[in-house]
Each structure stands twice: as structure tokens, then as C-alpha cells.
Amino acid sequence: MKAEKIWMDGKMVDWDKAQVHVCTHALHYGSGIFEGIRAYKTENGTAVFRLKEHIDRLFNSAKIFKMVVPYSKEEFKQAIKDTIKANKLKSGYIRPLIYRGFKELGVSPFNCPVNSAIAVWEWGAYLGEEALAQGIRTKISSYARSYINSTSQKAKICGNYVNSIFAKMEAIEAGVDEAILLDARGFITEGSGENLFWIRNGVIYTTPTTTVLEGITRDSIIKIANDMGYQVQEKYIGRDELYISDEVFFAGTAAEVTPIREIDNYQIGEGKRGPVTENIQKKFFNIAKGKEDKYLSWLDFIQ
Numbered sequence: 313m314k315a316e317k318i319w320m321d322g323k324m325v326d327w328d329k330a331q332v333h334v335c336t337h338a339l340h341y342g343s344g345i346f347e348g349i350r351a352y353k354t355e356n357g358t359a360v361f362r363l364k365e366h367i368d369r370l371f372n373s374a375k376i377f378k379m380v381v382p383y384s385k386e387e388f389k390q391a392i393k394d395t396i397k398a399n400k401l402k403s404g405y406i407r408p409l410i411y412r413g414f415k416e417l418g419v420s421p422f423n424c425p426v427n428s429a430i431a432v433w434e435w436g437a438y439l440g441e442e443a444l445a446q447g448i449r450t451k452i453s454s455y456a457r458s459y460i461n462s463t464s465q466k467a468k469i470c471g472n473y474v475n476s477i478f479a480k481m482e483a484i485e486a487g488v489d490e491a492i493l494l495d496a497r498g499f500i501t502e503g504s505g506e507n508l509f510w511i512r513n514g515v516i517y518t519t520p521t522t523t524v525l526e527g528i529t530r531d532s533i534i535k536i537a538n539d540m541g542y543q544v545q546e547k548y549i550g551r552d553e554l555y556i557s558d559e560v561f562f563a564g565t566a567a568e569v570t571p572i573r574e575i576d577n578y579q580i581g582e583g584k585r586g587p588v589t590e591n592i593q594k595k596f597f598n599i600a601k602g603k604e605d606k607y608l609s610w611l612d613f614i615q
Contacts (some may be wrong), residue, residue, distance in 0.1 A: 313337055313433050313435070314327055314356075314433065315327055315339065315399040315401070315431070315432055315433045315434075315474055316398065316399050316478065317395065317398040317399055318330040318395070318402075318429060318430065318431045319391050319394065319395045319428075319429060319430040319431075320427075320428070320429045321390075321400075321427055321428055321429070321485065322383075322391075324394075324395070324398050325510055327563070330429065330431070332413065332414070333413070333414035333415075334426070334510055335414050335417055336411070336412070336413050336414045337411075337412035337413065337414065337415075337417065337421050338411035338413070338470060339423040340414050340417060340475075341411040341412075341471065342469065342470045342471020342474065343377070343402045343421045343424075343458070343469075343470070343471065344409055344410060344411030344412065344469070344470035344471075345370065345373035345374055345377055345379065345409075345410050345411075345467060345468055345469055345470065346370075346407060346408060346409045346410070346543040347366045347367075347369065347370045347406075347407070347408045347468060347472060348405065348406075348407060348470065348505075348564075348565040348566055349361065349362075349363065349366045349405070349406035349407075349408070349565060349566075350403075350404070350405055350406065350565050350566075350600070351396060351401060351402075351403055351405075351406060351614070352403050352457060352488050352600045352601050352602070352611075353402045353403040353405055353439075353600060353601070354601050354602030354603075354613075355612070356602060356613055357613055357614055357615075358396060358397060358402055358403065358613070358614040359407065359600075359602055359611035359613045359614070360392065360393070360396070360611065360612040360614070361565075361600050361610060361611060362528050362532065362610050363389055363392065363520075363612040364379075364389075364612075365528045365531070366536065367385050367388055367389055367392075367408075368385070368406075369468070369526070369528065370388070370408055370410070370468075371385055371388075372466065372467065373410075373466075373467035373468050373469065376464050376466060376467040377464075377467055377469060378421075378422075379410060379412070379414070380424050380426060381410055381426065381428070382426060382428070383428065387441055388408065388428075389612070391430055392408065392430055392432075393612070393614055395430045395431075395432050396432055396614050397614060399432050399433075401433075401487070402426060402434075403430050404432060404433055404434040404435050404508065405432065405434075405435040405522070405565075405566070406430065406431075406432045407430070407431045407432070408428070408429070408430045409428065409429045409430070409431075409470075410426060410427070410428050411426075411427055411428075411429075411470070412424040412425070412426065412427075413425040413426070413427040420464055426526075432446060435566075437568065437570075438564075438566035438567045438568070438570070439489055439490065439562075439567060439570050440591060443489065443570050443571075444568070444569070444570060444571075444593065445571075445585060445587075446570055446571075446584060446585065447570070447571035447573030447574075447580075447583075447585050448488075448489035448490055448562075448570060448571070448573065448586055449487075449488040449489050449490075449572075449573065449574040450481065450483065450488055450489060450490045450491065450492050450503070450552050450572050450574065450575050450576075451482075451483055451486055451488050451491060451492070451575065451576050452491075452492050452493075452494065452576055453478075453479040453482055453491040453492065453493045453494070453504075454482060455475060455478045455479045455482065455491075455493060456493065456494055456495060456496050457475065457493040457494065457495050457496075457501040457502070457523060457524075458472060458475045459495075459496045460496075460522065460523055465521070465523060465524065465525060466525070466526060467523065473505075475493075476493075476502075476504035476505055477503045479491035479505040480492055480505075483504070489505050490504060490506070490562070490572075490573055491503060492508065492551075492554070492575065494551065495523045495598060497552060498551075499519075499523070499548040499549060500519055500525050500548070500549050500550070500553075500554060501519055501524050502519060502524045503562050503564075503567070504526070504564070505526040505564055505566060505567070505569040506527075506562035506563060506564035506566070507519070507524060507525070507529065507530040507562070507563050507564060508560070508563075509530075509533065509551070509561050509562075509563060510549075510557040510559065510561075510562070511557060511558050511559040511560070511586065511588050511589070512556075512557050512558055514542075514543070514588075515542075515543045515545060516537050516542050516543065516544045516545070516588065517544075517545050517546070517547045517549070518530065518533075518534070518544070518545075518546055518547075519546065519547070520546040520547075520548065521546075527563065527564060528565065529564050529565055529567075529568070529569075530563050530564075532563075532596065532599075532610070533563045533569070533592060533596065536571045536592060536595050536599070537595060538608075539564070540591065540592070540595065542588070542592075551575075551576070554575050554580070555575060555576070555580075555611075557580060557581070558580075558581045558586060558588075559571070559580065559581050559585075559586030559587075559588055559589050560572040560575065560580050560581075561589045561592075561593075568593075568596065568597070569589065569592060569593040569597075571584070571585040571586065571589045571590075571593075571595050573585075
């Protein structure tokens, strides 16, 4: 994971020189917000997937976290495109970050400046290429997803992901690929960095966004599935409904559409990628790679 340039506060900086002060507020207290975005190689060049929606969410996160971004949405979009061009990126991952910088230390962030950065790099399947076809093994985490009133579920706040880190470390040490977290009531929420879908009797279900992030890939999957004629419903469930589901899959910018073949040592369905998941996965990648005219508005092409 390395590229040539990183955009920092309006300037292109060499990758190895993109540095912050050790007393940066976000380093000590997690006072940053970020996005995960992907760019895909298409027949018409590199295209960023749903850039508008990602930047809208980034600025909503800033609003919730009381950060005044020193750039407009259009300026930030252009900065992302410029960073992609500066690194000659054909396909890969994009990480915009807005964070409280260095001035003073203390819990209050208000006296610290608001800084910005954009990094891009080549990155394949988050959980491995094999996972996209064969599915992954997961476990229900012993760590509950952060309580709805303990932080914001609508903002991608850096500090929120400590919860995810604990769940991910636990999963890895248990010998599986990923964690699934419950909320404080015991209902299924999502993975450490992915929304969750499950299929029973031909109906696709997902957790309501009350307790999970409003995932942009999640939203894409719902729209795609509806267009394909599937019924999609939001529902709160316990872990045991996942055990007896026909199919389960993760959806997220990093994870894309990743099937789940096992949860808590329970085989899901046939123990491999199921037909509904495969159909949606194929459609999703065709859209992201510019092969579906109906969805071209979801792509921002790099000229």
C-alpha cells in the first residue's frame, strides 16, 4: 500500500512526507471523520463510484461533529479527482480524511484547526479475491455495537472505529475472517466495517439504519436488488435467524459484495456463495465498471 502523492490541505505532498504533528488532536482523541470510496477501471477510463453520495456523507459527518470544512463539496470532489490523476490510479481505494489538527491538547476540539487529506492507492478485494467467490467465515462478537446515544451512527467518526477494532481483533484471534456485532438489545447490526444482508425464502433483509451506518454500498444494493425484482425489507433479528438463513453477505465500499459461508461454526446455506448473492454481486461489479448504462450516473469519470 503506497502511492506517489497525497493531497493535504490543498497541496500535493510526497507520500513519505505526508506527516502530522504527534500532538494532533485526532491522534489522541479520534476527532476525525473519513470516507472510504472506490474507483474502478472501465472501458472509458477510471471512474469513481457514487462520489457525490460519499462527499455528501462526509460533509454530513463534519456537520454532526461540529467541524467547519474549509472547502466546498465541489472543491473536495475535484481534489479527489486531482489526487487520482496525480497518482495515475486506474482502480483502487480513496480515503478522504478531515481531522482536528495540532494547537492544544485537551478533550475539547474547538481550538484545534480543521485539516484535510486525501490518499489513494491500488487495493483489491478487502477480504481476498477468493472470498468474493467462496465466502468467508465469521463469528458473533462479544463486543456490542456502540449504543445509539453513546455516539453518532450517521457520522463516520474515526474514534467510533475503536469498537470495530476490538471486534476485528477478536475475530482474527478466533481464526475467522470477520466479526458481526449485536446492538445493546441483542439484535444483529453489521460487521466491523460492512453492512449486512441475509436472504430467507427469496426475500432479502437488512438491518434498519437506526443502529448502523447509512452505507452507500448498502443503498446501492437495495436499489439494484429492487430493480432486479427482489423484495428487500429492513428487519431487526437475533443471531439465530442468520444461522438458518439461505444466504448471508456483507456489503461495503471495501468489502464490496462478500458472501458469508459460516457464522459461529454454523454453515450458511450450502456453505458457499448462494445464487441471489452471486446475481447481485455480478450486477454490482458490472455497474461499477461502467457496463450498465442505466447506472452511469453513479460514476464520475476521470478525464
